[in-house]
Amino acid sequence: MTAKSPQSVKPTVLHVAIPVPLFRLFDYLAPSFTEYPLKPGIRLEVPFGNGKKIAYLIKIDHESTLAESKLKPILSVLDKEPLLSLNDLTLIDWASRYYHHPLGDVIGSVFPALLRQGKSTVIETHEVVYALTPHGKTLSPEDLKRSPKQQALLTLCQHHPLNVVSQTDLVNFSKHWRPAVKALIAKGLLHTVSLQVNKPYQPDKLAHKTESIKSEGTKNYTLKLNLEQQSCVDAINSALSGFNVFLLDGVTGSGKTEVYLRIITTILARNQQVLVLVPEINLTPQLEARFQSRFADAIAVSHSQLTDKQRLQAWLSIQQGNQSILLGTRSALLTPMPNLGLIILDEEHDPSYKQQEGFRFSARDVAVMRAKLLNIPVILGSATPSLESLANCEAGRYRHLMLTERAGEAAQPDMLLLDIRNKKMHGGLSEALLTEIRKTLMQNEQVLLFLNRRGFAPTLICHHCGWVARCRSCDANLVVHQQDRRMRCHHCGKEDYLIQICPACQHPELTPLGLGTERIEDVLKDIFPEQTLVRLDRDTTQRKGKLQSYLDQINDGSANIILGTQMLAKGHHFPNVTLVALIDADSGLFGLDYRATERLAQLVMQVAGRAGRAEKKGRVILQTRQPEHPLLNTLITQGYRQFAITALAERRQAKLPPYSYQAIWRAQANKPGLPFAFLQSVVELIHRQKNPQIAVFGPVPAPMEKRAGVYRCQLLLQSKSRSNLQTLLAFLVEKVQTSPDAKKVRWSLDVDPVDLY
DNA sequence: AGCACGCCGACT
DNA sequence: GTCGGCGTGCTC
Numbered sequence: 062m063t064a065k066s067p068q069s070v071k072p073t074v075l076h077v078a079i080p081v082p083l084f085r086l087f088d089y090l091a092p093s094f095t096e097y098p099l100k101p102g103i104r105l106e107v108p109f110g111n112g113k114k115i116a117y118l119i120k121i122d123h124e125s126t127l128a129e130s131k132l133k134p135i136l137s138v139l140d141k142e143p144l145l146s147l148n149d150l151t152l153i154d155w156a157s158r159y160y161h162h163p164l165g166d167v168i169g170s171v172f173p174a175l176l177r178q179g180k181s182t183v184i185e186t187h188e189v190v191y192a193l194t195p196h197g198k199t200l201s202p203e204d205l206k207r208s209p210k211q212q213a214l215l216t217l218c219q220h221h222p223l224n225v226v227s228q229t230d231l232v233n234f235s236k237h238w239r240p241a242v243k244a245l246i247a248k249g250l251l252h253t254v255s256l257q258v259n260k261p262y263q264p265d266k267l268a269h270k271t272e273s274i275k276s277e278g279t280k281n282y283t284l285k286l287n288l289e290q291q292s293c294v295d296a297i298n299s300a301l302s303g304f305n306v307f308l309l310d311g312v313t314g315s316g317k318t319e320v321y322l323r324i325i326t327t328i329l330a331r332n333q334q335v336l337v338l339v340p341e342i343n344l345t346p347q348l349e350a351r352f353q354s355r356f357a358d359a360i361a362v363s364h365s366q367l368t369d370k371q372r373l374q375a376w377l378s379i380q381q382g383n384q385s386i387l388l389g390t391r392s393a394l395l396t397p398m399p400n401l402g403l404i405i406l407d408e409e410h411d412p413s414y415k416q417q418e419g420f421r422f423s424a425r426d427v428a429v430m431r432a433k434l435l436n437i438p439v440i441l442g443s444a445t446p447s448l449e450s451l452a453n454c455e456a457g458r459y460r461h462l463m464l465t466e467r468a469g470e471a472a473q474p475d476m477l478l479l480d481i482r483n484k485k486m487h488g489g490l491s492e493a494l495l496t497e498i499r500k501t502l503m504q505n506e507q508v509l510l511f512l513n514r515r516g517f518a519p520t521l522i523c524h525h526c527g528w529v530a531r532c533r534s535c536d537a538n539l540v541v542h543q544q545d546r547r548m549r550c551h552h553c554g555k556e557d558y559l560i561q562i563c564p565a566c567q568h569p570e571l572t573p574l575g576l577g578t579e580r581i582e583d584v585l586k587d588i589f590p591e592q593t594l595v596r597l598d599r600d601t602t603q604r605k606g607k608l609q610s611y612l613d614q615i616n617d618g619s620a621n622i623i624l625g626t627q628m629l630a631k632g633h634h635f636p637n638v639t640l641v642a643l644i645d646a647d648s649g650l651f652g653l654d655y656r657a658t659e660r661l662a663q664l665v666m667q668v669a670g671r672a673g674r675a676e677k678k679g680r681v682i683l684q685t686r687q688p689e690h691p692l693l694n695t696l697i698t699q700g701y702r703q704f705a706i707t708a709l710a711e712r713r714q715a716k717l718p719p720y721s722y723q724a725i726w727r728a729q730a731n732k733p734g735l736p737f738a739f740l741q742s743v744v745e746l747i748h749r750q751k752n753p754q755i756a757v758f759g760p761v762p763a764p765m766e767k768r769a770g771v772y773r774c775q776l777l778l779q780s781k782s783r784s785n786l787q788t789l790l791a792f793l794v795e796k797v798q799t800s801p802d803a804k805k806v807r808w809s810l811d812v813d814p815v816d817l818y
Numbered sequence: 819a820g821c822a823c824g825c826c827g828a829c830t
Numbered sequence: 831g832t833c834g835g836c837g838t839g840c841t842c
Contacts, residue, residue, distance in 0.1 A: 076842095077842085080819085081819055083819090087842040107842085108842090110820075110821065110840075111820095111822070112820085131842065166819095804838075805838095
């Protein structure tokens, strides 16, 4: 029909996503003239409610389910060109549907904070830094000794080769750097200078770089691949032109990184981009350093410790194709990359790839989907692959590549289950373990001890009446922190002074019960007073630079007993450590979570990788009260691979993931009862569907029902068929929108949960 | 999620 | 008499 009469002229309707937790798009009227063309993937400013919001254009249309009179016109167009490609939008839409999370929220998570706030996309090429004035260069820091902060800052500047400090340096220097800088400027010691930064990357520079690297002949660059590595590189290189998932299964020290670097070089030579994901970047600085020294200007880094501006810069330079490699954490996964040719996901088994709140996506699974949509390869790397990925290899969906040789011929350490039933214990340490520690120290070697519990003691109990210090907001006990004389809740962070007198019976007989790292530290200092001990946990490494200084102490040998929580297990290799002990291996076996054993096995292998060197085999000791535990025995006698085979067989038998698919529906409210009632109504909806393929467990109160003052309940759904479960979830989410029960609670869906909590 | 509107307690 | 508590309803 030709539109002649005014009534039949259909206005242009813009379907936009807005970051609100609503499962729908919003429709706006397009202005008749725009400076820039309206294309999906641009940002708009729109009126919303009483205010205005940044919106993302999804679709241009002439139809709306609403009457035209209800539609408002947009306020402005923010981008000249789309920031997201159609491919990006397809992936985002898929993720929103798969994880049943509102599209607006998912799309918001793609952008760095400044773009979410509507800031412009013009890359800054200058950065303001602070430089010493001539006076500042010559002044002795001693003259500032009355203001230690200024003194430290002056020293920092004077030690810098260019006598400057950048914003990054300052953030690392201190949280409250502004007053010190202000004072130094006022004293005429410091002034601001604008420096050019972030030179755009030019592809031809890379060829030059790799050449010069080869001729430099430093050890990192001339690493020869062994046969295994070469065959992995060949296998991947021969399949770079399509979607393929490779599981690069290589023991610690087998040279996975070198394989990555080779493949990346090939991809860069084809003028394509590479996305490299790591679990937590601050724990893998050596990986970053290695990439930077190899690829220099081509690499952008993105993680949560950057400032908003730095993140924006990294995002834009990758999005605009100025840089070729993006090295980042989970949050970097959805960064638009116009020319993406490869995704590498290192330590693929790491649970931190699963986001645990809001948009609960698995970076690993979305990465695989991203590669599939783009028809490019993915490499998943791990020394201890997840059972999911191993099952995918078994099913022929992933290609399993193995690296079994440890570089430098460092031998795999011996592992031993140490039965501590009925044994005399010294503050959690058995005689046998103490003997081993003593022996190791006598040989001038280092000892590494793990206990995954911070604080002094997990419980404070009254010896007289049995009263226990509990958190008022959570179903949890307060943990005693002896050193700072406090008791803290590890779940909500609330804390109080450590009390001496029982509030219930007034007796001064409060006793710390159980073991934490702080207490073990005391015990060890008592038994080995002449040794230097370093304790690494969240409490001792909070201050910036502390972690590094401890690591330095370990590496230069000035500390010989190292005690810490899980945070020690990642990334760092200590060649002079020849004894590693898990003080309490059982805590990993008692979990309600069927994944607890898998996690423990991965931890054991990971810590085993920390120990030993070429000439000297390491030992790993697990203190346990369950020395007969079959899976644990399989692990220590036959290794991770056999463990995984056995564990997978058990999962298959029990119809657990990866042989079934799960979703957890959680609900919380500040009144008890409401979450349960809501989930019960969900169960009724499910039963009305009469779908025998879906197993329903619950609703049950969450393992810790009350946490930070809210009551939590959950419902587990399980199905043999992923699509069946997906269809049901889509139906339920739709239904629940109109349910009055749903409005009284906050609910969320966790598809493919990794944590049952 | 925000942010309004709306109906019941302790305060200038 | 009002300031303000957080219950519920809406956002194109």
